[in-house]
Amino acid sequence: METIFTKIINGDIPSYKIAENEKFYAFLDINPNAKGHTLVIPKTPVDKLFDLDEATYSALFSYARKISFAIEKVVPCNRIGLSVIGLEVPHAHIHLIPLNSMQDASFSAPKTKMTHEEFVALAEEIAENVI
Numbered sequence: 001m002e003t004i005f006t007k008i009i010n011g012d013i014p015s016y017k018i019a020e021n022e023k024f025y026a027f028l029d030i031n032p033n034a035k036g037h038t039l040v041i042p043k044t045p046v047d048k049l050f051d052l053d054e055a056t057y058s059a060l061f062s063y064a065r066k067i068s069f070a071i072e073k074v075v076p077c078n079r080i081g082l083s084v085i086g087l088e089v090p091h092a093h094i095h096l097i098p099l100n101s102m103q104d105a106s107f108s109a110p111k112t113k114m115t116h117e118e119f120v121a122l123a124e125e126i127a128e129n130v131i
């Protein structure tokens with residue numbers, strides 16, 4: 001099933017892109033738990049993460065690891081947390097969240113507000129650090 005994430009991958013709706021390759025796409029979450037909150041998704045529209053074929057599943061985590069290093073270089077944080085939820089968008093994705101407190105890991109805590117300009121600048125800076 002196609003979701004809003006397919007439209008983002010195809011460029012039909014805009015996103016603050018960090019990186020992509022043939023199989024994966026990484027972009028800033030529009031409603032972040034913390035600055036630098038990033039979503040890493042497979043381009044194939046599979047709903048549940050654990051339903052991905054094993055090769056794609058493993059490669060998605062490798063790709064997320066690479067993106068996490070770039071986020072960690074740019075965003076002051078104690079570490080990068082990883083969550084998998086999927087209750088809102090039924091297209092498999094990994095949340096990478098810079099953590100400074102347990103609250104940053106909470107999806108029911110108040111979200112971080114960022115301006116369009118802040119999103120653009122942050123995405124660019126993280127993108128520049130993806131090796």
Ligand code: 5GP
Binds near residue numbers: 027086088
């Ligand atoms: P989940 O499906 O894991 O519960 O949550 C989906 C996540 O995707 C949420 O953190 C939400 O803020 C994010 N999200 C939903 N729609 C969009 C969108 O159109 N653009 C971006 N960048 N993020 C989105």
